[in-house]
Amino acid sequence: MSTRWDHRFAQRTQRMTSSAIRELLKLTAQPDIISFAGGLPGPALFPIEEVREAADTVLQQHGRKALQYSTTEGYPPLRAMICRHMARYGIVVDINNVLITSGSQQALDLIGKVLINPGDKVLTENPTYLGALQAFTMYSADFITVPMDDDGLLVDKLEEALRSGPKFMYLLPNFQNPTGVTMSVERRREVIRLADHYGIPIIEDDPYGQLRYEGDHLESLVVGDARWRDCHTHGKFTGNVIYLSTFSKTLAPGLRMAWVVAPEEVIHRLVQAKQGTDLQCSTFDQMVTYEVGRGGFLDRHVHRIREVYGQQRLRMIQALEKAFPDPSLGVRWTRPEGGLFLWVTLPEGIDTGEVLLEAVKEKVAFVPGAPFHPGGDGRNTMRLNFSNATTEQIDEGIERLGRVVTGLLERKPTAV
Amino acid sequence: MSTRWDHRFAQRTQRMTSSAIRELLKLTAQPDIISFAGGLPGPALFPIEEVREAADTVLQQHGRKALQYSTTEGYPPLRAMICRHMARYGIVVDINNVLITSGSQQALDLIGKVLINPGDKVLTENPTYLGALQAFTMYSADFITVPMDDDGLLVDKLEEALRSGPKFMYLLPNFQNPTGVTMSVERRREVIRLADHYGIPIIEDDPYGQLRYEGDHLESLVVGDARWRDCHTHGKFTGNVIYLSTFSKTLAPGLRMAWVVAPEEVIHRLVQAKQGTDLQCSTFDQMVTYEVGRGGFLDRHVHRIREVYGQQRLRMIQALEKAFPDPSLGVRWTRPEGGLFLWVTLPEGIDTGEVLLEAVKEKVAFVPGAPFHPGGDGRNTMRLNFSNATTEQIDEGIERLGRVVTGLLERKPTAV
Numbered sequence: 001m002s003t004r005w006d007h008r009f010a011q012r013t014q015r016m017t018s019s020a021i022r023e024l025l026k027l028t029a030q031p032d033i034i035s036f037a038g039g040l041p042g043p044a045l046f047p048i049e050e051v052r053e054a055a056d057t058v059l060q061q062h063g064r065k066a067l068q069y070s071t072t073e074g075y076p077p078l079r080a081m082i083c084r085h086m087a088r089y090g091i092v093v094d095i096n097n098v099l100i101t102s103g104s105q106q107a108l109d110l111i112g113k114v115l116i117n118p119g120d121k122v123l124t125e126n127p128t129y130l131g132a133l134q135a136f137t138m139y140s141a142d143f144i145t146v147p148m149d150d151d152g153l154l155v156d157k158l159e160e161a162l163r164s165g166p167k168f169m170y171l172l173p174n175f176q177n178p179t180g181v182t183m184s185v186e187r188r189r190e191v192i193r194l195a196d197h198y199g200i201p202i203i204e205d206d207p208y209g210q211l212r213y214e215g216d217h218l219e220s221l222v223v224g225d226a227r228w229r230d231c232h233t234h235g236k237f238t239g240n241v242i243y244l245s246t247f248s249k250t251l252a253p254g255l256r257m258a259w260v261v262a263p264e265e266v267i268h269r270l271v272q273a274k275q276g277t278d279l280q281c282s283t284f285d286q287m288v289t290y291e292v293g294r295g296g297f298l299d300r301h302v303h304r305i306r307e308v309y310g311q312q313r314l315r316m317i318q319a320l321e322k323a324f325p326d327p328s329l330g331v332r333w334t335r336p337e338g339g340l341f342l343w344v345t346l347p348e349g350i351d352t353g354e355v356l357l358e359a360v361k362e363k364v365a366f367v368p369g370a371p372f373h374p375g376g377d378g379r380n381t382m383r384l385n386f387s388n389a390t391t392e393q394i395d396e397g398i399e400r401l402g403r404v405v406t407g408l409l410e411r412k413p414t415a416v
Numbered sequence: 417m418s419t420r421w422d423h424r425f426a427q428r429t430q431r432m433t434s435s436a437i438r439e440l441l442k443l444t445a446q447p448d449i450i451s452f453a454g455g456l457p458g459p460a461l462f463p464i465e466e467v468r469e470a471a472d473t474v475l476q477q478h479g480r481k482a483l484q485y486s487t488t489e490g491y492p493p494l495r496a497m498i499c500r501h502m503a504r505y506g507i508v509v510d511i512n513n514v515l516i517t518s519g520s521q522q523a524l525d526l527i528g529k530v531l532i533n534p535g536d537k538v539l540t541e542n543p544t545y546l547g548a549l550q551a552f553t554m555y556s557a558d559f560i561t562v563p564m565d566d567d568g569l570l571v572d573k574l575e576e577a578l579r580s581g582p583k584f585m586y587l588l589p590n591f592q593n594p595t596g597v598t599m600s601v602e603r604r605r606e607v608i609r610l611a612d613h614y615g616i617p618i619i620e621d622d623p624y625g626q627l628r629y630e631g632d633h634l635e636s637l638v639v640g641d642a643r644w645r646d647c648h649t650h651g652k653f654t655g656n657v658i659y660l661s662t663f664s665k666t667l668a669p670g671l672r673m674a675w676v677v678a679p680e681e682v683i684h685r686l687v688q689a690k691q692g693t694d695l696q697c698s699t700f701d702q703m704v705t706y707e708v709g710r711g712g713f714l715d716r717h718v719h720r721i722r723e724v725y726g727q728q729r730l731r732m733i734q735a736l737e738k739a740f741p742d743p744s745l746g747v748r749w750t751r752p753e754g755g756l757f758l759w760v761t762l763p764e765g766i767d768t769g770e771v772l773l774e775a776v777k778e779k780v781a782f783v784p785g786a787p788f789h790p791g792g793d794g795r796n797t798m799r800l801n802f803s804n805a806t807t808e809q810i811d812e813g814i815e816r817l818g819r820v821v822t823g824l825l826e827r828k829p830t831a832v
Contacts, residue, residue, distance in 0.1 A: 004654070005681050008583070008617065010533045010555070016688045040485055048479030051700075055471040063464030067668035069456055102518060106694040113554060117426045118534075134692035138529060139426070167424070201424065238420070252483035254699035265421050272432045276550035278522040282698050283670035284467075 015137050034397035035365040039177065039340055040388040042312075045305055046252050047292065054291035058284065066284045072271050074100025074259075075286035081293055082259050086245075089209070090223040093237045096264050099271060102281050104207055104246045104258040108135035110277065111203060111242060111260075114269040115167055116141045123161055123169035125153045127372035127381070129177045129205065132170055141167075143374035150334065152176075152183030155190040162198040168242075169195065170203045173221060175211065175339025178372045178383040182337055185218055192224045195240055202241045207249055207258075210302050212338035213310030222261065238263045247289055249340070250302050255285045309340070309387050315394045316342060316386040323402030325409055333384075340387040343369070345380060346405065350412065352382040355404060364400040431553050450813035451781045455593065455756055456804040458728075461721055462668050463708065470707035474700065482700045488687050490516025490675075491702035497709055498675050502661075505625070506639040509653045512680050515687060518697050520623055520662045520674040524551035526693065527619060527658060527676075530685040531583055532557045539582035541569045543788035543797070545593045545621065548586055557583075559790035566750065568592070568599025571606040578614040584658075585611065586619045589637060591627065591755025594788045594799040598753050601634055608640045611656055618657045623665055623674075626718050628754035629726030638677065654679045663705055665756070666718050671701045725756070725803050731810045732758060732802040739818030741825055749800075756803040759785070761796060766824060768798040774824065780816040 029035075058066050073079070079095040086093065101107040108131060116122070118140035124132070126145035133143070144161050146153045152173065162169075171191070173183040183191070195202050204221045222241040229239060246258035260270060274280070292298065317335060320342075325331045330347035346352065352368040359365060369381025389397060445451075474482050489495070495511040502509065517523040524547060532538070534556035540548070542561035549559070560577050562569045568589065578585075587607070589599040599607070611618050620637045638657040645655060662674035676686060690696070708714065733751060736758075741747045746763035762768065768784040775781060785797025805813060 004615075004656070005617075005679060008531060009685055010529070010531055010536075012533075013530050013685055013689070016685075016692070038485070043480035043484050046480055046483040048475055048483065051483065052472060052475040052479070055475065056468060059464055059468040059471065063468070064459035064462055065670075067462040067464065067467065067670040068459050069454070069669045102694040102698075105692070109693045113426070114429050115424060115426055117428075120426075131692065131695070138689065138692050199420075201421075240420075252700075253485045254481075254483040256694065256696070256698045263421060269425055269429055269432075273429070273554065276432070276521070276547065276554050277525045278518040278672065278694070279547070280672070282518075282672045282701050285698050285701060 012138055012140055015140070016134070030363075033360070033363045033365055034389060034393045034400070036384040036386070036389060036397060037365045037367045038388055039385055041249055041253060041305075041340075042308065042387050045308060047297070047301055050292050050297055051252065051288060054288045055284075058287045058291050062287060066287050068283060070280055070283040070286075072275050072280050073267075074098070074281060075283065075290060077294070078286050078290040079259070081290055086261065089217070090219060091243065091261060092226075093261055097237050097261050097267060099260045099262075099267050099274070100281050100286060101258045101260055101274070102256045102278065103248060103253070104205060104244045105131050105135065106274075106277075107244045107258060107260045108132050108205075109138070110270045110273045112136045112139040112141065113273045113277070114266075117167075120167040121164065123166035123200070124374060125171060125176065126375065127178055127369060127378055128170065128374070129172060130372050132205070133372075133374055136170075145374055148176075148179065148181055150181060152181055152187050153191070155187050155194070158191065158194055162194055162200055166200055168201040168203055170205065171221065172205045174206055174218070175208045175336050175341070177207070177339070178341055178367070178369065179343040180334045180336030180339055180341045181343075182218065188218065188221055188224055192221060192228050192240075196225070196228060203244070204241050205244045207244070207246045208339035209245065210250055211306060211309060211340070213306055213313055215337045236264070242266060247293075247298075250298055250305065251289060251292060255289060256281070257285060257289045312386045312389070312391060312394060313342070315391045316384065316398060319395050319398035320344070320402075323399045325402070325406050329409060331405065331409075340385055342384050342386065344382045344384060346382070347409070348380055350380045350408060352380060355382065355408060358404045358408065359401055362400040362404055364397045364404075366401070428554055428556055431556070432550070446779075449776070449779045449781055450805060450809045450816070452800040452802070452805060452813060452817075453781045453783050454804055455801055457665055457669060457721075457756075458724065458803050461724060463713070463717055466708050466713055467668065467704060470704045471700075474703045474707050478703060482703045484699060486696055486699040486702075488691050488696050489683075490514070490697060491699065491706060493710070494702050494706040495675070497706055502677065505633070506635060507659065507677060508642075509677055513653045513677050513683060515676045515678075515683050515690070516697050516702060517674045517676055517690070518672045518694065519664060519669070520621060520660045521547050521551065522690075522693075523660045523674060523676045524548050524621075525554070526686045526689045528552045528555040528557065529689045529693070530682075533583075536583040537580065539577055539585035539616070540790060541587060541592065542791065543594055543785060543794055544586065544790070545588060546787050548621070549788075549790055552586070561790055564592075564595065564597055566597060568597055568603050569607070571603050571610070574607065574610055578610055578616055582616055584617040584619055586621065587637065588621045590622055590634070591624045591752050591757075593623070593755070594757055594783070594785065595759040596750045596752025596755055596757045597759070598631075598634065604634065604637055604640055608637060608644050608656075611641070612644060620657050620659045622660060623662045624755035625661065626666055627722060627725060627756070629722055629729055631753045652680070658682060663709075663714075666714055666721065667705060667708060671705060672697070673701060673705045728802045728805070728807060728810060729758070731807045732800065732814060735811050735814035736760070736818075739815045741818070741822050745825060747821065747825075756801055758800050758802065760798045760800060762798070762821065763825070764796055766796045766828065768796060771798065771820060771824060774820045775817055778816040778820055780813045780820075782817065
């Protein structure tokens, strides 16, 4: 009886990510474990009181509206607030270019739904965000990847990949998940030029853009693309880039509030797709988000987040330098200028899945890097999150992890 | 430039519902129009104060949790509350059989994602819920339909349809959207028997089950199926039915809180699909829904909703009897025992799209029935919502609509 459904599931479900990693990560939910595994914001920074006041105001003043159905596109004042916010970063659009989504994950799903035909190729950085791979895989996409270095994807490898005709390229230029790497200005320009030359659209995923702890803000691809094609001259935003961002890292992920920026014709299709997918996002959460943000609170709040996460990032780098094997043994890590993650590469032949098994025994966890690689490489890599642990936990956790890695390197000298 | 995206959209988007009706319905958003078009609950019944108190409690007591990421399956106390609620209707499952979704619309999308291969056939009542057609169409389903009468779908036509091998059947046994019709006990039994005989699963969509204004509750298909196969004997819920319900009609649709009940193996796939789709529903809204409901408030509240909607339904039937052409002229309407809608059939040859154009001039609106018919028939039908208008608006609106219909019938005598 228990298998009566087995033969009924659609073919696409057979490509759903194996749950091996997920099962492993369930072990990391033990309360006494120090986890660098998730991508969770630090809960001590949540503006609980501000959200409470906003929820109160929304229900007292607009209760009937907040609890009723509303439009698929999203709450207009929230979309207008997002436009004002983005304009300060040079992204000049109007509310008809903005769709509210249930987290950026839903934006990825809807983009897959409206753009990907089965067998279409999607170009990504290698490694790339696991959630994007999951979303696009459900629409039977294949992946072409372009390797990265510390300045982002290698544009001299990009042109060849573009010639193979991907449907679009999916890029995270700022403090990439999982590597923490930022794409340089020169490479951004070259990506925009090549995308235009080959007529390949860009999906620019920018969840962490505001969380920069050092260096200057770099212009988004969507802005560079607009300048390149001067597409605003007719008053309309038409371009080659679909831009995604979110309130999950600057306000709170539990509200599932994110947005897509795109030319109107793309928004129109995404809206149609969202109607069949979930009708609309929570009216209440949209109005609460607007109420929290409308007076400028989020700008002040982001300053505070930057300060705290910036310290945690430094602390993790220092702890790695202290506790991890010498770089001469082939152990490297990135030094992100922002975001939530840094990325460790161990010598070839070390499997970070095995490292995780050992690490969990020492009550410390991370995410093995292999699943972020569409091609199945990267078994010697790992992602470390620094936003969800205290500085004490960072010191202690990295020390434990350093012991595990050192131990494994000593037992496997041939791997070095 | 404005068409640079046109050729990029996936084939499935070309099957997205034409927006002709939607454009027409935009006209009905004028404030001075009496609209029977939406499926909106009456906002005067929203328990605003209870939601406000619940939001306050959740943020004061569990703020960090409410604003953080949480599991894809949904907030466990909310799922447990749903189990207790359903047990009173004979649906005996545990929380591993329950997934929280962003409205039932998302449940339909996820079901499409995990069950439908391109070209699979989905069996529906004719007419059926438009949102289900939209959701399943995105996974390239074809539709087989079975006609209905006042006792629900015609089971003597069902067997032939089942022989053509649909992937599943999608049914709304209680106060169906759009017709308001309820499937009789005898037909429910026969549907369960035939589904089992042909090995075809049932998707039972039950958004309105609690909103019954007359007659006795009829056992859900999921309960009848469980008894039929005695599937609880091994302590596990395994069956042939996926059951959907929602808080949208008993609490508030703006929170987008609904749920799926299914065997664990199905829930497991739905959870994987939801991970790639939007990760999870709003943690905050889930906790607020639980907080509102946990003391039994929703039971009391549903009594009040039944009373009010029951009166509105009666009022609309009375208004139709008074203002609409005599049934001898071929005009019929259903007399729903619950739910939000009733269904009017005009004589063949009358196009309710044209009726709507005339009606909007008279400042009254409804939804033409054709889009609810996968086969494109039903051009002479219309759906009327009675939950979102006051009794005065019902009297006035039906009178106006009666004038329009009478006028059209008189101008098209050959159609009668």
